[in-house]
């Protein structure tokens with residue numbers, strides 16, 4: 001898959017995230033501090049990755065900041081994006097299954113390397129539910 005990755009700093013698991021995605025065979029498009037150096041603004045960097053998904057330049061994105069919260073808020077403002085802030089594998093599985101999430105938001109600072117690997121395993125193993133109720137909920141989020 002082609003994955004857009006944005007981070008506002010190179011703290012924590014930023015470098016490991018990019019390496020891990022490449023190791024898993026994904027093509028990685030980097031934004032923010034991953035492209036421009038040590039620091040970037042979280043709203044702009046997450047927006048850039050989210051817009052890659054919305055425009056079809058990327059299949060999915062991973063957006064990061066220290067907490068993951070700002071990056072998830074920014075990404076979710078882009079039409080067609082469903083960003084999920086995940087701190088564990090269960091949430092990542094649910095985000096793909098029940099929310100058809102197409103952007104993974106992560107904290108650079110609170111997610112450990114082992115937990116990051118678990119989250120990525122769950123995220124990429126996940127597929128959207130075929131339950132019509134789930135599809136209706138997801139569709140409604142575009143109309144809110």
Ligand SMILES: O=C(CO)[C@H](O)[C@H](O)COP(=O)(O)O
Nearest residue numbers: 042065066067068069070071
């Ligand atoms: O977690 C974040 C936003 O949710 C940011 O990473 C944190 O606020 C630091 O950003 P800055 O260095 O621009 O103040």
